[in-house]
Amino acid sequence: MATNMKPPPAAADFLKHHGWNDAQILPVAGDASFRRYFRVQSGDRRAILMDAPPPHEDPKPFIAIAEYLKNSGFSAPDIFARDLTHGLVLLEDFGDKRMREHLDYRPEDEDAIYRQTIDLLRKLHRAPAAALRAYDGQQYLLEANLLTDWYCPAQQLDVDTESFDATWRQILEPVIKAQNPPVTVMRDYHAENIMLLEDGRLGLLDFQDALIGHPAYDLVSMLQDARRDVSDELEENMLSYYLTDHDKDAAEEFRGHYAILGAQRNTKIIGIFTRLSVRDGKERYLDFLPRMWRLLEKDLCHPALAPMKQWFDRNIPVEVRSQPIPVSEATR
Structure with a gap:
């Protein structure tokens, strides 16, 4: 079963609302869940868009644990923006060096x-x-x-x-x-x-x-x-x-x-x-x-x-x- 890597319908308005209205949205590797990830590029700015669609996914635990890890001195992605209704989260881009x-x-x-x-x-x-x-x-x-x-x-x-x-x-x-x-x-x-x-x-x-x-x-x-x-x-x-x-x-x-x-x-x-x-x-x-x-x-x-x-x-x-x-x- 192929993964649909077309950006979610709400992505364009979400990004525009948070100052990324001219951004390119490019798919990046996903995982074994319903979550999908996209790289957002606008000039020299880059971020990662997480698509965690309800009811299959809930991004709130990710956000909470990211904040815990950062507050404890670890490198978790910064959260730039969120739309919990549509399951969209704009994250710091850690690059490609895995x-x-x-x-x-x-x-x-x-x-x-x-x-x-x-x-x-x-x-x-x-x-x-x-x-x-x-x-x-x-x-x-x-x-x-x-x-x-x-x-x-x-x-x-x-x-x-x-x-x-x-x-x-x-x-x-x-x-x-x-x-x-x-x-x-x-x-x-x-x-x-x-x-x-x-x-x-x-x-x-x-x-x-x-x-x-x-x-x-x-x-x-x-x-x-x-x-x-x-x-x-x-x-x-x-x-x-x-x-x-x-x-x-x-x-x-x-x-x-x-x-x-x-x-x-x-x-x-x-x-x-x-x-x-x-x-x-x-x-x-x-x-x-x-x-x-x-x-x-x-x-x-x-x-x-x-x-x-x-x-x-x-x-x-x-x-x-x-x-x-x-x-x-x-x-x-």
Whole structure:
């Protein structure tokens, strides 16, 4: 299903009202949601127009979290103008130097840039948490259920959903206890949402779904990236770097929680990417599934996940994981 990149009908009046009446409106890359983005150019001025159309999208959380991040000393886009009725927001343009593509061309910068992303998380986790709802057990389970709701039916698998839920509740209990006090969790903190700014800082994007929860979650999001291969060596080096100020026992406990949240996140993403293909016709997301299974299987090897590994071994055959059935065929 192709994304319509024609500007929304209300865009021209919105821009004119805010002093951009002679601007060009050019499409830029979107994401996996209903949101679309356009670059607005007027002379030497540039901005980004976010189209977050109701009722599918609500730009208010993005605006609120952008303001929280900026007030906490981080580089989130300035908000130039907003029209909440039509879901239009005019944002600061962070340019085109995205972490993902920069590292594709300059792999020698990988260690330094990943260290910078870890430094940002360490700073964020020392800051007072945003006024957001908690990443609680119900939310974790709802997300994990995307696998049994979408992936398993698409692969024609009849699985034990009752024990799936019970096992997740058991495994997540120590994680939930440990996220007190909580930290701000951006939830999509990875190389495609990080801009490398001219002043050397990291520009943050796509944080509208933020919650408050465990500090390991965004670390997993960055180091077990769904869209970019991160070597086991780099992952270990950056995890160790984050844990520099933890004693041995605290670091060991954190690593267990990291593996649990990695498994939860990767389980969720397998379900989401399947849904994007089955429901929305975005079959390109199936290309990420081999990476997601590799990451999930690595997490399941941690002793803290032994009961969950048993569930996967009983319910989803290894051959289905290693050679996924094409969803387009499984759902005919």
